[in-house]
Amino acid sequence: MKQFNKEVFKDAWHLIKPYWVSKEKKTAYILLAAIIFLNLAIVFINVLFNLWYKEFYNALQEFNEKAFWIALGQFTALAFFYIISAVYSLYLNQMLQIKWRKWLTDEFLNKWMDKKIYYHLQVFNHQTDNPDQRISEDLNMFISQSLGLSLGLLSSVVTLFSFISILWIVSGPLHLSVFGFLITIPGYMVWAALIYAIFGTWITAVIGRPLIPLNFNQQRFEADFRFNLVRIRENSESVALYSGEEKEHGHLMRKFADIFENYWKIMVRQKKLTWFTSGYNQIAIIFPILVAAPRFFAKKIQLGGLMQIAQAFGQVQTSLSYIVNSYTALANWHAVADRLRTFEHNIQSIKALQSINNNIKYKPSDYLLSVKNLSIMLPDNKTYLIKNLNFELKPTQSLLIVGPSGIGKSTLIRTIAGLWPFGDGEIELPQKEKTLFLPQKPYLPIGTLRDILIYPNGDPSTDNEVLKELLISLNLKYLSKHLLDVNMWSQVLSLGEQQYIAFGRIFLQKPDWIFMDEATSALDEKSERLLYMRLFKELPQSACLSVGHRSSLLNYHKIKLSLLGEGNWSLEPIKKSDSAKISYLKEEFA
Numbered sequence: 001m002k003q004f005n006k007e008v009f010k011d012a013w014h015l016i017k018p019y020w021v022s023k024e025k026k027t028a029y030i031l032l033a034a035i036i037f038l039n040l041a042i043v044f045i046n047v048l049f050n051l052w053y054k055e056f057y058n059a060l061q062e063f064n065e066k067a068f069w070i071a072l073g074q075f076t077a078l079a080f081f082y083i084i085s086a087v088y089s090l091y092l093n094q095m096l097q098i099k100w101r102k103w104l105t106d107e108f109l110n111k112w113m114d115k116k117i118y119y120h121l122q123v124f125n126h127q128t129d130n131p132d133q134r135i136s137e138d139l140n141m142f143i144s145q146s147l148g149l150s151l152g153l154l155s156s157v158v159t160l161f162s163f164i165s166i167l168w169i170v171s172g173p174l175h176l177s178v179f180g181f182l183i184t185i186p187g188y189m190v191w192a193a194l195i196y197a198i199f200g201t202w203i204t205a206v207i208g209r210p211l212i213p214l215n216f217n218q219q220r221f222e223a224d225f226r227f228n229l230v231r232i233r234e235n236s237e238s239v240a241l242y243s244g245e246e247k248e249h250g251h252l253m254r255k256f257a258d259i260f261e262n263y264w265k266i267m268v269r270q271k272k273l274t275w276f277t278s279g280y281n282q283i284a285i286i287f288p289i290l291v292a293a294p295r296f297f298a299k300k301i302q303l304g305g306l307m308q309i310a311q312a313f314g315q316v317q318t319s320l321s322y323i324v325n326s327y328t329a330l331a332n333w334h335a336v337a338d339r340l341r342t343f344e345h346n347i348q349s350i351k352a353l354q355s356i357n358n359n360i361k362y363k364p365s366d367y368l369l370s371v372k373n374l375s376i377m378l379p380d381n382k383t384y385l386i387k388n389l390n391f392e393l394k395p396t397q398s399l400l401i402v403g404p405s406g407i408g409k410s411t412l413i414r415t416i417a418g419l420w421p422f423g424d425g426e427i428e429l430p431q432k433e434k435t436l437f438l439p440q441k442p443y444l445p446i447g448t449l450r451d452i453l454i455y456p457n458g459d460p461s462t463d464n465e466v467l468k469e470l471l472i473s474l475n476l477k478y479l480s481k482h483l484l485d486v487n488m489w490s491q492v493l494s495l496g497e498q499q500y501i502a503f504g505r506i507f508l509q510k511p512d513w514i515f516m517d518e519a520t521s522a523l524d525e526k527s528e529r530l531l532y533m534r535l536f537k538e539l540p541q542s543a544c545l546s547v548g549h550r551s552s553l554l555n556y557h558k559i560k561l562s563l564l565g566e567g568n569w570s571l572e573p574i575k576k577s578d579s580a581k582i583s584y585l586k587e588e589f590a
């Protein structure tokens with residue numbers, strides 16, 4: 001963790017400021033003003049309570065029943081306003097927190113999603129650990145702590161100054177005789193409170209300081225453990241097939257051992273701290289009475305005065321302790337702000353890398369995909385996957401990219417999609433809405449099959465019957481009954497079924513340009529054939545670019561682009577002999 005310095009506050013200000021100058025600033029300022037007002041009202045009511053203490057206990061001491069009932073009436077009124085202020089101060093505080101959090105979450109999601117940064121964070125190897133934790137927990141903590149700390153400090157400072165003056169007035173001077181000299185300490189209870197609070201909070205800080213890094217680590221270990229559990233859930237089938245339970249169990253318990261060890265240290269430290277703080281708090285009840293007792297027994301103050309002193313002392317000591325203790329909260333707040341700023345910095349450096357690595361020029365085109373002098377490299381910007389590639393693809397045409405594993409076929413598709421920035425050349429590409437990219441493992445968002453089929457560019461008003469018919473035509477009749485069931489479909493459906501669904505998206509969304517990266521690899525050859533035939537029948541005008549290893553794919557494409565390694569490639573029409581079966585297949589389908 002960094003030391004506290006100007007940079008820390010500058011960083012935090014960077015995170016705080018945007019909301020307070022945003023479109024929502026008016027509501028935010030109104031809420032903040034109301035919360036500050038209510039907090040100050042609470043301090044004021046506490047001051048009135050302090051005066052009340054005097055009246056009430058004096059009435060008791062003097063057996064004055066009338067004054068007793070008047071004091072009870074005053075108490076009821078004060079308590080009434082106190083309760084209203086406390087309830088609305090918390091309510092409005094939470095309202096401001098959630099509004100601020102909503103706004104900031106939206107901002108962070110924008111930054112993370114913008115220009116495919118979430119993807120490039122991984123490609124450029126600028127991984128930020130657990131971005132999910134940063135966007136959910138850290139933002140939440142940052143906002144609640146920023147508000148909590150600043151409002152808490154404000155209340156404590158105002159309380160401190162209000163009660164120090166009261167304590168000064170009610171405590172009176174203390175006359176001491178030291179070695180024959182008469183020493184007078186004016187407002188001696190104020191000094192007693194100061195010494196007590198500073199001594200107490202200093203010891204608390206010494207004992208409690210190691211808790212700061214321990215709590216910081218605990219959060220990290222918990223997030224790590226959770227992440228590993230989620231990975232098993234997402235890969236449950238593979239783990240089950242490998243019967244990897246024992247290994248996974250061992251791995252998870254090793255991760256949990258970090259939590260356990262760290263928590264043990266927290267426990268031990270917390271125990272030491274509780275020994276001290278509970279003693280300190282107990283003594284705080286009796287300490288002011290002890291210190292003020294000599295003046296009470298000397299009949300210089302009444303019972304009411306004694307109770308008033310005790311209460312004012314408590315307020316001064318609590319607010320002082322809060323101020324001194326806030327450094328713990330500040331350290332936590334600092335850690336959270338630091339994590340959020342690192343995340344933002346990483347996003348910024350990705351943007352910078354994106355603008356450095358932008359030698360591939362993308363131009364919009366209506367009628368063709370054109371690749372000119374395209375070279376593609378690995379992220380080291382030295383190793384060529386493809387050198388000076390040139391080809392064109394027009395509507396109705398089909399191109400098949402072939403080559404050994406790891407040669408760069410998917411990377412070419414990524415480059416055409418604008419995801420891979422390492423290289424140079426020129427790509428003319430139809431608009432995004434007219435294209436559909438199908439990866440080998442289709443992405444099925446969590447939701448209904450309806451949501452999945454219309455993802456990403458489908459018409460949201462598509463009739464359910466149309467979607468059911470589509471599923472039936474894809475040999476997925478049994479799924480048509482579950483069109484509106486929410487499920488983690490990517491874990492329920494076989495990979496082949498998922499590839500069928502991905503084709504369903506093509507038939508539904510009818511893109512003019514279809515890019516398929518081994519999109520039929522999990523299907524049997526007959527299914528593959530039927531899907532391609534249906535594609536040519538229903539979307540005769542569309543252009544299709546596929547990547548694949550299977551020779552059967554030659555039947556469905558007119559041009560072959562072979563990647564040969566070290567950047568070399570060849571482009572040739574697919575010979576009739578290669579695709580001899582195609583006319584027969586067409587007939588079969590018709």
Ligand SMILES: Nc1ncnc2c1ncn2[C@@H]1O[C@H](COP(=O)(O)OP(=O)(O)OP(=O)(O)O)[C@@H](O)[C@H]1O
Pocket residue numbers: 122123378379385403404405406407408409410411412
């Ligand atoms: N994010 C990345 N960082 C570094 N190297 C990468 C990254 N993604 C891919 N590569 C490398 O780029 C090369 C080409 O990968 P690509 O996925 O394009 O191969 P492919 O021809 O599609 O292989 P396959 O047929 O197995 O799918 C591989 O050597 C791979 O390791």
